[in-house]
Amino acid sequence: MNIHIYQSEQDVDQAASEVVIQSINNMPSFKLGLATGQSPVGMYAQLSKAYKEGLVSFDQVTSYNLDEYVGLDRGHPHSFYAFMDQHLFQHVDFRENHIYIPNGCADNLHDECKRYDQLLEREGQLDIQILGIGLNGHIGFNEPGETLHAGTHIVELSEHTRKVNSQYFPSFEQVPTKAVTMGIGSILKAKKIVFIAKGEQKSEVIKKAFTGPINPLCPGSFLQLHPNVEVFLDEDSAKLL
Numbered sequence: 042m043n044i045h046i047y048q049s050e051q052d053v054d055q056a057a058s059e060v061v062i063q064s065i066n067n068m069p070s071f072k073l074g075l076a077t078g079q080s081p082v083g084m085y086a087q088l089s090k091a092y093k094e095g096l097v098s099f100d101q102v103t104s105y106n107l108d109e110y111v112g113l114d115r116g117h118p119h120s121f122y123a124f125m126d127q128h129l130f131q132h133v134d135f136r137e138n139h140i141y142i143p144n145g146c147a148d149n150l151h152d153e154c155k156r157y158d159q160l161l162e163r164e165g166q167l168d169i170q171i172l173g174i175g176l177n178g179h180i181g182f183n184e185p186g187e188t189l190h191a192g193t194h195i196v197e198l199s200e201h202t203r204k205v206n207s208q209y210f211p212s213f214e215q216v217p218t219k220a221v222t223m224g225i226g227s228i229l230k231a232k233k234i235v236f237i238a239k240g241e242q243k244s245e246v247i248k249k250a251f252t253g254p255i256n257p258l259c260p261g262s263f264l265q266l267h268p269n270v271e272v273f274l275d276e277d278s279a280k281l282l
């Protein structure tokens with residue numbers, strides 16, 4: 042685990058985006074795992090800027106999102122697809138059929154989980170998986186608990202997670218109670234993980250995840266098992282390390 046600490050959020054975004062851009066440019070086709078939330082937004086803006094400046098193309102990049110809310114389809118304004126479209130997809134040149142995200146409106150959600158895992162298996166290892174971390178230590182929507190799932194599964198969102206994510210919805214009541222999420226096993230299969238966290242509110246969970254015991258009560262702690270994690274933090278989020 043290589044931990045890089047920067048003074049400003051902008052420096053975090055710039056440094057993380059340079060790793061992604063360099064990796065994409067070094068490979069003819071690229072498999073990129075994407076995360077939502079505020080942490081990667083600034084890095085996505087840097088990727089969009091680099092595309093506009095002709096420094097990178099996403100034409101040969103296939104993207105796989107970590108998770109999607111149950112009950113929200115791609116067209117829903119508060120879906121994770123809409124979030125990714127707003128912050129990345131509409132600004133760069135991904136091919137529409139190269140964008141994969143779990144279908145939160147599938148007729149049979151268990152079959153959808155299997156389908157997504159088969160897709161990931163068929164595609165092989167993702168080249169880079171972008172990750173953030175929830176305040177309660179969740180990765181994707183792998184919530185803290187007695188056990189963790191290896192593969193893609195349906196998760197009951199914790200009250201805490203729904204409250205934090207209600208910032209993206211008109212009201213707390215409209216935040217879905219379930220999501221489809223890649224499991225810790227699928228996430229850890231990526232060749233490289235680019236992890237981003239910013240702000241003092243993340244300092245406790247960063248300390249727990251990166252220096253605490255590996256424990257399903259802090260899913261982020263499982264990142265300690267991965268051999269190739271590049272961690273990009275600002276000084277505030279790194280203050281307890």
Ligand code: GLP
Binds near residue numbers: 076179206
């Ligand atoms: C959501 C996403 C996670 C993300 C987390 C933290 O729950 N499912 O993938 O890491 O929020 O978001 P933020 O970066 O806004 O703190």
